[in-house]
Amino acid sequence: MDAWPLRHLVLRTPRLELRPDDDEGLYELVDVARAGVHDPAVMPLGTPWTDDLANDNGFSMVKFYWGRRAQFEAKDWNISFIARHEGKVIGVQEIGARDFGVLREVGTGSWLGLKYQGNGFGTEMRIAVLQFAFDHLGARIARSGAWVGNHASNRVSAKLGYVHDGTVGLAPRGERLEHVRLRLDAANFVRPEWNVSVEGLAECVQLITS
Known part of the structure; x- marks a missing residue:
């Protein structure tokens, strides 16, 4: 048994x-x-973590990902895949689930560095985890979401077969915004x-699918 089998994935x-x-x-x-994730005048993220970058040089960001790793459990997990193009880090694609062995549902989220946007990398990253x-893994449903006005993200979702599954109000900067919930059934992908x-799954599949 490897102490951290996810490192092989x-x-x-x-x-x-x-x-x-x-x-x-x-x-x-x-x-x-x-170097930039989005226009500072607009907040496309559910949690406005990019607002803190100038104040702490990424300290809170690193702690967040460390925390995700430390909290990993078979029945409540999240994997933050770092995406690289030609060896360079360009962003992160997340996938997670709770009670996956029973529900067979996953949720996804992602971000790209500003200078890497507009090249189809975001679509390619999401297709990879889908x-x-x-x-x-045998998932049946994938869930995601985006702000009503985030046309780029919503276009990607529609192109991949997602359908609207209601909305929820969020306030990342203290002002209410509508967040669209999205659902993708495996048959509609x-x-x-x-x-x-996919490499290295055999070493960690029991952690993910239990």
């Missing part, structure tokens, strides 16, 4: 490599975030012509 797409976060990757991820969930390559 790798997802590969035509252009990207996704691995669960480690410390060296997190330090690179902080640099990507500090194929991972549906084809390798609009697949690309390529398939994600």
Whole structure:
């Protein structure tokens, strides 16, 4: 038994490599975030963590990901895949679940460095974890969400087969905004012509699918 079997997990797409976060990757991820994730005048994230970057140089961000790793449990888990293009960190793609062995549902979220946006990387990252969930873990439903006005994210979701599943009010900067909940059933997933390559799953599959 490996003390941390998730370290062997790798997802590969035509252009990207996704691995669960480690410390060296997190330090690179902080640099990507500090270079910009979104227009400062707009908050596209449910939790406004980017507002703190200028004050603590990414200290809170690193602690958040450390906390995610420390809280990992078989029945309540989240994997933060650091995405790399040509060896460079470009962002993070998350996937998580509670009681996956019974519910067979996952949730996803992601962000990209501003300079890497507009190249289809966000779509490719999400397809990678959706194929991972549906084809390798046996998930039946994937959930996501985006602000009503986040047209880019909502276009990606619609293209992949997601449907609206209601809205919820959130206030990331103290003002109410409408967040669209999205649902994708495995049978409705609009697949690309390529398939994600998955390595190292045998070492950690029991942790994820129990």
